[in-house]
Amino acid sequence: MADQIRDALIDAAAAGDERRLAELCAAHRDEIRRDFPSWTRVPETVRADPAAVQRYGGGLVAVAQCFAARLGDPSLLDRLRGPDESNPVIAWQRSLGQARALMGEARFGVARTLLAGALAGADGLQGSAVASLLPITHGMLGECCLQLGEAGAAIEPTVAALRLCEAHGDIEGVLAYLGNLFEIQRYLGQPGHAATTAERYAAALESAGHVGHAVGWRRRAARVRAGEPPNRVVAVVDGERHELADLGAVSGDRRVEFVFERNRLTLEPARRRAGDGERLGGEGRHAEALDAFREAARLDPFDPHSRYLAGLALLQLGRHGEAVAEYEATERLAPGWFNCRADLWLARELASGAMTAELYRMVYLLEDAPAPPQEKVRLADAALRTAPGLAPLHLFRGHALRALGAPAEAASAYRNGLTYAAEPDFRSRLLSALGMTTESAPERTAALGEAAALPGGNLIAAAMATVALRTS
Known part of the structure; x- marks a missing residue:
């Protein structure tokens, strides 16, 4: 019975189910107080697996914290701390918790100092708990270095964490630190190294049985090795990311978003x-x-x-x-x-x-202000009397007309804007909008085709035109 209570507590803690954990602690408080001292010795069946040791230890800490916070009983925390808080492993675990909280607040400099101190204090320690804590500490230290803009310094601790996980067969840790290393190498502008790391990530996924995800990572490795652009647009279809080159026709009932992807x-x-x-x-x-x-x-x-x-x-x-x-x-x-x-x-x-500053203000308001569309049409008309050749006024007037359910008038506004649009970004947006609005199939194809191919144009407009052409 005692083992069943212990296992249920650790399962709830590992799942992050604070409500279930609190219910178990309240229902079995006497048994937990009685048996907790024996639980602090890690069972033989757990010791051989570093990940299981970490899960077990984290569960006991969560139980002790629940007793202190919910039941007003700090005795279990006191037992974990040991006399005068002298238990080095408990102190290490506490440092990791503090460091993670600091990282969550973006206080990476303070967290890095704490983690470096924890590693220094762990020198000479041995045992299964040490084996589970070392890669985590090295990995967190690498994250801190990267987030502080010191990507070069992030390599060594991240590689150390990766090697420790590989030595213990911790596939989740291997994937986590390969992913971190990949981002560090990209940030350093090392596409060759990053591509090799992505290939290692794909191989690790395959060994874990995730063949589909591995294919995506091999494509990513090839793209990085070939020279990843500093910025591009990818399509997110029903929550799944696709390179535009790989995306075929998309049916009208699917949700498509376009997002930027940097190197x-x-x-x-x-x-x-x-x-x-x-x-x-x-x-x-x-x-x-x-x-x-x-x-x-x-x-x-x-x-x-x-x-x-x-x-x-x-x-x-x-x-x-x-x-x-x-x-x-x-x-x-x-x-x-x-x-x-x-x-x-x-x-x-x-x-x-x-x-003039006044004309810019009008363009800004037409694009970003939360005014109703009929008001935007009125403002655009007034501005066009002053500057009839300003292409963005026609673009945003067309958007307002389309919002009012007047597609023919909107298409006319876009055509008028194209008469004056020499700047590629505004021109591509006008073309894409016209292609999405006109009832003429030839005009649609021509407008979308030009928007998709226009050098120096708006990347989102080009992406929308590209996908629309394949769907038309």
Whole structure:
């Protein structure tokens, strides 16, 4: 009976089912208090498997924490800590928990220091618990180094974690650290090494029986080895990612999204700081938002989004020449990122004096403001009386008309915009929109074909046109 209670507790903890764990602790509190001392000795059947040891130890810690937090009884935690908290393995586990919490808060520098200390304190320790904790600690240390922008320093601990998992036959650990190593090598701009790692990942998947996923990773390895572009668009069909080149016709009842895929991940500290900037910008605090975006760019020099958002903040501040520089940097890092090419054109027009700030504000409002479509049509018409040759006004007027259920009028607006659209990003968006709206099959094919092939055009518009052509 005692073993059944213990196993049920550990199963609930491993599943993250806090409610079930609390119910078991309350229902069997006396038996758990009585038997817990014997449970702290890892059963023979568990010791041979490092992953099982980790699961077992984590379960006991969760039970002790539940007793302390839910039942007001810290005695089990005290027993795990040992006299004066002198048990080095328990101290190590506690350090790992603290480090993971710090990483969840993007405090990677503090977490790295804690992890390095844990490894130093583990020197000379032996046993199954040590064997299970070592790869985790090395792996977390590698993650911290990468997120701090020190990808070169992340290699050694990640490889150490990988080798330990390989030595113990821990396939889940092997896959986790091969995946981490792949991202580190991509971030370092080492496509040959990254491709080899992806091939190793595919082989590990095959050995675990995941043949279908292995095929995808072999394709990924080939793509990286051939020279992965800094930025491209992939299609997500009903939640499954597809390269555009591999995607056939898509039936109308399937959900299709288009997302950007870069050759590097975005570091978490930069992503969070850019998010801070977006919130500030949404509150109209554009100078503070700019500071946040520039800090994000410092935290991850390869992140295009922080530079892209900095360009928008600068336009809102009327600093048009600086905005041009930020959009040019975005285009270098990730060609075609969102609407960077169109925004760069607008920034250059503003900087040269060819466009007034009032006209830019109208374009911005028509694209991003949450106004009803009939109001946007009215605003676009007023702006077109001042600047009839400004292509984006026709584009956003067409979108508003389409939202009003007037496809013929929308198609006419797109055609008018194409008369003036020399800038490729706006031209490709007009073409794609026209192809999706017109009732003329020849016009649809011609518009979509040009949108899909236009050099320097909008990547999302091109992707939508590509898929629409295959489905028509």
